[in-house]
Amino acid sequence: MARRRRNNPALCPCGSDLSYGKCCAPFHRGEATPESPQALVRARYSAYAKQEVDYIIDTTDPDGDAWQQPQNQWRIDIRRFGRKAIFVGVDIVAAEVRENSATVTFVAKLRRRGNDASFTEVSQFTCRDGHWLYAAGRPQS
Ligand SMILES: [Zn+2]
Numbered sequence: 001m002a003r004r005r006r007n008n009p010a011l012c013p014c015g016s017d018l019s020y021g022k023c024c025a026p027f028h029r030g031e032a033t034p035e036s037p038q039a040l041v042r043a044r045y046s047a048y049a050k051q052e053v054d055y056i057i058d059t060t061d062p063d064g065d066a067w068q069q070p071q072n073q074w075r076i077d078i079r080r081f082g083r084k085a086i087f088v089g090v091d092i093v094a095a096e097v098r099e100n101s102a103t104v105t106f107v108a109k110l111r112r113r114g115n116d117a118s119f120t121e122v123s124q125f126t127c128r129d130g131h132w133l134y135a136a137g138r139p140q141s
Contacts, residue, residue, distance in 0.1 A: 013049035014042040015089020015109070020050075028052045037102040037125040038092045040132045045108060049087035053078045061126050064135030086111040093120065100127045105140060 012023035024046040026032040027039075034040040040059060047055040056078050060066050068074035088109035096103045102125040110117040123137035 013046040013087040013089070015091075016042065020046070024050075028055045033131055036095075037097060037104050037127075037132045038095050040125065040134065041092060041104055041106050041123070042090055044134060045087065045090040045106075048078065048082045048085075051079060051082050059132075059134055061128075061133035061135040064124070064126065064133070066134055066136050084112055085117065088118070101125060101135075102127070102132070 010019050010021075012018050012020040012025075014024055016023045024043045027034055027043040028047055028050065034043050044056060044059055046052075047059075053075050057071070057074070068077075088111060090109065091107040092104060093107060094103075094105040103122065104125065105120065105122045107118060107120050110119070120140040121137045122140050124135045125132050126135050127133070
């Protein structure tokens with residue numbers, strides 16, 4: 001599966017086995033909004049892979065710990081993170097969804113310079129006017 005995915009750049013980086021156009025691209029183009037924080041995790045993961053910097057910033061809660069200033073440096077960091085990695089897919093490990101907030105634990109599977117660079121993160125989300133936003137994240141040890 002992983003080999004087929006690497007050989008087929010049309011598949012979505014989030015690892016859904018769907019084409020990018022039928023999976024996360026409509027979110028990045030602003031044609032659709034993720035209906036759950038789990039879907040937002042996938043969309044943001046593939047946004048890093050596709051260098052969709054605006055999408056990362058637009059889906060971050062300005063009142064959350066994940067919001068960064070100055071924005072110029074933040075944009076550079078987002079691009080750098082995506083450029084140096086091979087995106088293998090993202091796995092949702094646990095999700096606790098409340099009315100206007102959620103906690104999602106996920107494994108971001110990555111490779112850097114031939115080495116496994118995957119990490120597990122516990123992330124917090126807020127929901128504003130029907131839109132889920134990434135508020136904060138911390139690595140799970
Ligand atoms: Zn996707």
